Amino acid sequence: xxxxxxxxxxxxxxxxxxxxxxxxxxxxxxxxxxxxxxxxxxxxxxxxxxxxxxxxxxxxxxxxxxxxxxxxxxxxxxxxxxxxxxxxxxxxxxxxxxxxxxxxxxxxxxxxxxxxxxxxxxxxxxxxxxxxxxxxxxxxxxxxxxxxxxxxxxxxxxxxxxxxxxxxxxxxxxxxxxxxxxxxxxxxxxxxxxxxxxxxxxxxxxxxxxxxxxxxxxxxxxxxxxxxxxxxxxxxxxxxxxxxxxxxxxxxxxxxxxxxxxxxx
Numbered sequence: 001x002x003x004x005x006x007x008x009x010x011x012x013x014x015x016x017x018x019x020x021x022x023x024x025x026x027x028x029x030x031x032x033x034x035x036x037x038x039x040x041x042x043x044x045x046x047x048x049x050x051x052x053x054x055x056x057x058x059x060x061x062x063x064x065x066x067x068x069x070x071x072x073x074x075x076x077x078x079x080x081x082x083x084x085x086x087x088x089x090x091x092x093x094x095x096x097x098x099x100x101x102x103x104x105x106x107x108x109x110x111x112x113x114x115x116x117x118x119x120x121x122x123x124x125x126x127x128x129x130x131x132x133x134x135x136x137x138x139x140x141x142x143x144x145x146x147x148x149x150x151x152x153x154x155x156x157x158x159x160x161x162x163x164x165x166x167x168x169x170x171x172x173x174x175x176x177x178x179x180x181x182x183x184x185x186x187x188x189x190x191x192x193x194x195x196x197x198x199x200x201x202x203x204x205x206x207x208x209x210x211x212x213x214x215x216x217x218x219x220x221x222x223x224x225x226x227x228x229x230x231x232x233x234x235x236x237x238x239x240x241x242x243x244x245x246x247x248x249x250x251x252x253x254x255x256x257x258x259x260x261x262x263x264x265x
Contacts, residue, residue, distance in 0.1 A: 010069075010097075018102035020192075025125060026106075026114075027053035071252060073102075076192060079225050102198075104201050146183075147189060193225075
């Protein structure tokens with residue numbers, strides 16, 4: 001069987017998260033620029049385009065880096081897998097650091113692409129936020145928790161060896177689209193601590209959005225971790241998974257179709 005090194009798996013997670021942030025969060029300034037730089041709340045069309053950007057890049061990443069690292073690209077997913085003993089705790093710091101660094105790299109790529117125009121659009125870097133004047137903290141946390149839980153539940157369901165093979169990328173990508181369409185108007189749909197922290201870090205360099213750190217640490221991140229954990233336990237209770245651990249990266253990997261004789265020739 002193939003064995004990828006620690007460095008390869010860490011790099012895959014960093015690249016995966018970087019691309020997720022660049023394509024997903026980067027769709028925000030792209031759409032706002034088309035609207036002439038308006039700072040008005042997202043329209044339904046905006047939300048549709050943004051959700052599709054996230055969903056499509058997730059589909060691509062599951063089929064590209066999934067075979068290397070499992071394509072968690074989300075600290076909440078990594079946490080949920082570790083809590084339910086699907087993933088070793090000793091590798092959690094490696095994955096988390098790779099995901100956050102990748103997200104920051106992706107956010108810097110947004111800055112390099114859109115320059116100061118992205119920053120001046122307010123939500124230009126794809127920073128997530130909720131208006132606590134209209135959305136209560138409890139409601140925001142519930143929305144993020146249930147959104148992350150749905151994602152985690154779908155991930156565990158499609159990678160189960162009893163599910164149809166070869167559909168993981170499409171299913172996970174489509175569920176991301178659905179989640180964003182529903183909870184996006186409330187919290188901008190983070191459902192991923194790394195995806196949120198990367199743009200916020202870059203946006204904060206010039207002193208903007210510093211107040212959002214309180215919301216990230218007090219609402220978004222706890223809700224994401226709790227949602228993923230509860231979903232993992234819920235799936236275990238519902239599906240009674242096999243005792244033998246099957247790594248996620250094996251579940252999203254197709255058999256190697258390379259001709260062994262040709263390779264060794």
